[in-house]
Amino acid sequence: MNLLRNAVEASFDDxxxxxxxxxxxxxxxxxxxxxxxxxxxxxxxxxxxxxxFDLDRRTLGDGKPAVIYARDKRHLS
Structure with missing residues (x-):
């Protein structure tokens, strides 16, 4: 779990x-x-x-595949 959490924290934007x-x-x-x-x-x-983690599937449109984003639930306010 720490490996996943560290990877999310190292790569998050907003x-x-x-x-x-x-x-x-x-x-x-x-x-x-x-x-x-x-x-x-x-x-x-x-x-x-x-x-x-929370997961968010975002559609890019124009027939492009959706992109999945994750965030650590501990950092929600």
Whole structure:
């Protein structure tokens, strides 16, 4: 959990961090990290399952895939 929290904090902008950036930081810190090790196919599923983060799926439009952002619930005011 600390690995995920640290990655979110290292990459957030306005309190939100893109899941792609979180994944990049996690992989850089722990190259052997794989969400499947914890029973989840995707990093977003693992982060959602922890219930420690809020997730926000943002649509970019023009047929582009949505971007998922996360923020640590501890930092909400």
């Amino acid at each position: 309190g939100w961090a893109s899941l792609a950036t979180i994944g990049h930081i996690v992989t850089k810190q722990r190259p052997d990290f794989d969400a499947r090790t914890y029973g989840y196919i995707k990093l977003s599923d693992l982060i959602a399952a922890t219930t420690l």
